Amino acid sequence: MKKRTLSPGRVAIQVFLILWTVACIFPLYWLFSFSLKDNAEIFGGNVVGLPSHWIWSNYTTAWGAGKISLYLRNSVITTAATLLLTLFLSFMSSYGLLRMRWKGQKATMTYLLLGLMIPMHAALKPLLGILMDINVLSTHLGLIIPYTAFNIPMAILIISGFIGSIPYEMEEAAYIDGSGVYRTAFTIILPMMVPALVTAAIFVFLQVWNEMLMASVFVSTDNVRTLTVGIQQMFGQYQTDWGPIGAALVISTxxxxxxxxxMSSQVQRSLIAGAVKG
Amino acid sequence: MKRILSNKWHIMVFVLPTVLFFSFFVIVPIVLSAYYSLLNWTTKTKPTLEYFVGFRNYIEMFTGKGTSFPRAVGHSLLYAGASVFLQLPFSLFLALLLAKGVKAEGFYQNLYFIPVILSSVVVGQLWRKIYNNDYGLLNLFLRAINVETPKGGWLANKGTRLWATFVPVLWQYVGYHMLLMYGALKSISPDIIEAATVDGASGPTMAFHIQIPLIKPMLKVCLSFSLIGSFKLYDMVKILTDGNIGTEVPATTMYREMFKSHNFGTGSAMAMFIVAECLLFTVLLNALFRERADGRTLRERLSGLFRSAPDALPKGADRP
Structure with missing residues (x-):
């Protein structure tokens, strides 16, 4: 191997990489610092430095008066329920699609993966009608249902890619021992699927946690409003007061x-899973 | 075992709920959207066949009076261009630098990915603050070095608003493309790199003649992600400018048509146009990059603009 020496080229590369690091990180640092400042500091005295007094009241303002605690609760409920439902349905169907034997397996798989190509924008209006008809609009279910439906294809893609690597012998042994299909699927196959389930879970988590379009169309009350839209709402009230807004952004991030x-590498793997497999 | 696994009842229990759920909440709405796009449906009319107008909405959205949709499509194409010609090359450049094995390469790679995981709300609001006319970081900096700032603010000024809207999105996803390319670069067999080094290849030669041709499959993935992403662009534009005149993109215009003007027919037509655009580009890209029987892609047949991998390389080496 070549020996590493401190040539001008290497220094230039490091400088360039560090500059991009600053471009990536500085906005975040700035956000954290102004979430602890008052307007006087943010707007004049001390724009980029650390706050001279740490104004934690920005956080209590955002948490209470800004209703961030409520939005956070809603985001947690919506995300957690979507995660459970998506993983459950995707695992069940992946098992049925890949391990069981029946006609139309391939066609069904293709049908489900079709969802990967469909942007949710295109379904907004009809979905709004359907959710209204089944009476879930402006309830947690009104977001959990469409989120789950639109995340199923990706979760199946990730999970089914993994199921193939589990040897059939595991199931064979279980079935010979008289284990039923549900017990085999859930107590023998499921535990071995944990890595794939985690990958899918992280993907779904980020999608749902950051989603904004459906959250703004399908929800019209604070009681179910999630963070992304809730924060937007809060901006109206605190237009000129940057501190609490910064605090709200920090809490949501x-x-x-x-x-x-x-688990940085795990998160990276989740987000590029679609690209690598697709 | 075979009896258990081909038992119809078991298959139904395992697969049917998902298929029904997916059909009902994804496929049915899309089909309905397609149907609505053929109706003259506004607040005064109902979504019934009585108001069937054929493809009128599709024609209207492009030629109707005061329609901003063509401009929105133009903007999304412009964004796609910026993504393909600025963002991807920049990401590739970063990936090539990192893949050379610089110090702290894992550290950089992890850091560059951070913007990707942030929500558009956070990134968008942060950039609004950066762009703020009076107190924003950007203007404070420019004033400090005595450079004139755009009148009315970056996001309102006619000359800057469109690019000011694009920059945060471009910035956010550099790390994503970089990671994909970096991963592909890292999976090139060290033997190939070593052989090329022995033959005297280094720096740009190595990049253009060895590394880039070898990661072509991944570049295709990046290309389709950035093209499809540009047609679906919504969140950031909504947050930064609310898709106001001069910064509108197809999805924000569709949203307005649908939920502000309540022209559900035309709005659905716009939605279908976005879907069609995404599908069309996916198909086009696949055709463009498909490996033919003779190992040459359609693109290589069409033009000699790009050079293909040197013949000396073993067949199939570009499939890490």
Whole structure:
């Protein structure tokens, strides 16, 4: 291997990489710092430095008066329920599509994966009508149902890609021992599927947590409104007060950031899963 | 085992709920959208065949009086161009630099991905603050170095608003494309790189003649992601400018037509146009990059603009 020396070329590359690092990170740093400042500092005295007094009241304002606690709760409920439902349905159908034997397996798979090509924009108006007809508009279900439906194709793509790597012998042994199909699927296959389920879960989590279009069309009350739209709402009230807005943005980003810090490569794998397999 | 796994009842329990759920909430709405797009449906009319107008909505949205849809499509094409000719080359450049094995390569790679995981609301609002006319970071900086700032603010000024809207989106997804390309570069067999090095290839030669041809399949993926993404662009534009005149894209115009003007027919036609655009480009890209029997892609047959991988390379080496 070549020995690494400090040539001008290498230095230039490092400088360039560091510049892009700053471009990626600085906006976030700025967000964190102004979420703890008051307007006087943000607008004049101390624009880019660390806050001179840490104004935690921005956070309590956002949390209480800005209703961020409510929106956060709604986001958690919606995301968690969508995750469970999507993973359950995708696992069940992947097992049925890949391990069971029947006519039309391929066609059904293709049909479900068709969903990958459909942008949700195109379904908004009819979906609004359907959700109204089944009486779930402006309830948590009104978001959980469409989110699940639109995330199923991707989850199936990820999960079914993994099922193939589990040896048939595992099931054979289970069935010979007299284990039923449900017990085999859920106590023998499911535990081995954890890596794929985690990958799918992270993907779905990020999609749902960050979704805005459906959340703005299908929800009209604060009681179910999720963070993305809730924060938009809050901007109306706090147009000129940047501190609480910054605090709200930080609160809504923290779950994603923490997830990424804890398992960055896993998160990356989830988000590029579609590209690598597709 | 075979009896259990081909038991019709089991198959139904496992597969049917998903198929029904998906059909009812994804496929049915799309089919309905297609149907609505052929109706003259406004607040005064109902979505029934009585108001069937054929393809009138599709013609109206392009030629109707005061329609902004053609401009919106133009903007999305412009964005697609910016993504293909600025964002992707830049991402590729970063990926090539990182793949050379610089110090702290994993650290950079992880960092560049951070913007990707942030929600558009956070990124959009942050950039609105950066662009703020009076107190934004950008203008403070420009004033400090005595450069004139655009009149009315970056997102309102006629000359800057469109690009000011595009920059945050371009910025956000550089890390995504970079990661895809970087992964592909890393999976090129070290033997090939070493052989090329022995033959005297380095820097740009290596990049253009060895590495880039070898990661073509991944470049295709990036290309289709960025094209399809540009037609679906919505969140960021909505947050930054609300899709006001001069910055509208197809999805924001569709949203307005549907939920502000309540022209459900025309809005549905726009929605179908977005779907068709996405499908068309996916098909086109597949045709363009498909490996033919003789190992040459259609694109290579059509033009000699790009050079293909050197013949010396083993067949199939470009499939990591």
């Amino acid at each position: 923290l779950p994603t950031l923490i997830l990424y810090l804890c």
